[in-house]
Amino acid sequence: MSKTTLESIVxxxxxxxxxxxxxxxxxxxxxxxxTLAMYNSLKQLGKEPDVVIPKYNRIFxxxxxxxxxxxxxxxQKYDLAISLDCxxxxxxxxxxxxxxxxxxxxxxxxxxxxxxFGDYNYVDPASPACCQILIIVLEALNIKITKExxxxxxxxxxxxxxxxxxxxxxxxxxxxxxxxxxxxxxxSEIYKKAFQIRTKANFELSKRAIDRMEFLEDEKIAxxxxxxxxxxxxxxxxxxxxxxxxxxxxxxxxxxxxFLHQKxxxxxxxxxxxxxxxxxxxxxxxxxxxxxxRAAGCRMSGTPEQIKTNxxxxxxxxxx
Numbered sequence: 001m002s003k004t005t006l007e008s009i010v011x012x013x014x015x016x017x018x019x020x021x022x023x024x025x026x027x028x029x030x031x032x033x034x035t036l037a038m039y040n041s042l043k044q045l046g047k048e049p050d051v052v053i054p055k056y057n058r059i060f061x062x063x064x065x066x067x068x069x070x071x072x073x074x075x076q077k078y079d080l081a082i083s084l085d086c087x088x089x090x091x092x093x094x095x096x097x098x099x100x101x102x103x104x105x106x107x108x109x110x111x112x113x114x115x116x117f118g119d120y121n122y123v124d125p126a127s128p129a130c131c132q133i134l135i136i137v138l139e140a141l142n143i144k145i146t147k148e149x150x151x152x153x154x155x156x157x158x159x160x161x162x163x164x165x166x167x168x169x170x171x172x173x174x175x176x177x178x179x180x181x182x183x184x185x186x187x188s189e190i191y192k193k194a195f196q197i198r199t200k201a202n203f204e205l206s207k208r209a210i211d212r213m214e215f216l217e218d219e220k221i222a223x224x225x226x227x228x229x230x231x232x233x234x235x236x237x238x239x240x241x242x243x244x245x246x247x248x249x250x251x252x253x254x255x256x257x258x259f260l261h262q263k264x265x266x267x268x269x270x271x272x273x274x275x276x277x278x279x280x281x282x283x284x285x286x287x288x289x290x291x292x293x294r295a296a297g298c299r300m301s302g303t304p305e306q307i308k309t310n311x312x313x314x315x316x317x318x319x320x
Contacts, residue, residue: 006140008120012104013042013141016080019049020073020098024086026269027056027093028242029159029194034084034108034130036065037152041143050074052095057239062193063155064148078102083118085130085156087111087290108133112281113290128168131156135176150183155194162246163195166294202242204234209244209259214308215251217316222248225260225268225304245271256280256315260304268307271297278318286314 013019021038023031035051042049043065054071061067072095081102083089087109089096099105099117107118110127127133131153135145143149157177161169181187198206205226213224226241234240241261248257256278260268270287272280274294281296287310289298300307 005120005122006137009106009122009137010140012080012106012120013047013082014045016047016078016104018075018078019047019080019082020078020102021049021051022081022083022086022092022095022099023053024091025093026239027053027085029060030129030131030156031085032056032060032063032066033152033154033156033159034134036063037131037134037138037149037156038082038084038108039065039068040146040149040152041138041141044143044146044149045141050078052093052098054093054095055238057242058237059193059197059199059239060155063152065152073098076101080104080106082106082108084108084134085110087114089115089117108137110292111290112292113285126168126170128166128170128173129157129160131160132173132176135179145180145183147184150180150185151190154180154185154187154190158191159194163191168292168294198243199237199240201231201234201236201240202244205230205236205241206244206247210247213248215254216312217319219253220255220319221258221312221315222251222254222256223258223308223312224248225262227262228264231262245273249273249275255319258308258311258315260307263299266301267299268302268304269297270300270307270311271295272311277320278315283311283314283318287311 023035081099105118107121112125114123209224245259257273259271274280284296284298287298
């Protein structure tokens, strides 16, 4: 009888002597939560993995293990590379070489259009968070869910479900959370740290984004952006633009929210969110990106006005 992917993952983890953990660029709570949950779990198994995340939002520094995050690996080649919450190898924070050069690679994810780029791929697009998938992997590894691991897992689930309000939330989600509670984690504390608290710079950027917000196509599309100049003026740091896209989605009557975050002189990172029926992953894919049905993104070149026109021309075809 052939081994299942999960059995192979367990075998590879146990025999690997050197391991590197990677996630996507501009990591959110699910990316950091799943990566650090895996880090703490591997430590429990007696491993000494490297966690390589060059930049991340400082609000997640409360996560156990974050103090050991590296900007680059301690070695060039590893026995095992594990990617978490990343749909494409090209989004691995500029360190895809660690994944490509490892003897064995594992891809654990929940993005709808995952490229299946690992030697072993444990991917479930129906899962609302990578952390929810990871719980199954950790169970197979016989990991005891400690308060530290539980904190990381719950952070990922809370942030990627929008505080349990997105459509992808299932009965399993709440069963997993109930199970995590047994590890002694404080749900209200994690919810506040991971989902409610904003940095001062994020607040200032949000004000500017609100002032610029436009409503298009019978007010079914909300559009706004921030520039590098905005970030410089408010002393923004990595991740201070996060969650601004949700400001548009939360307005009555809006189906799709578009938020542009300037990366360099000609390029913007595009964040797309939808409420009920538009598949924004399909829209992002048209422009070289991807993501989930209700949350996706891509990068586009041009002025905000040019990018807005290109996006709206595609999105309006999907509006009811």
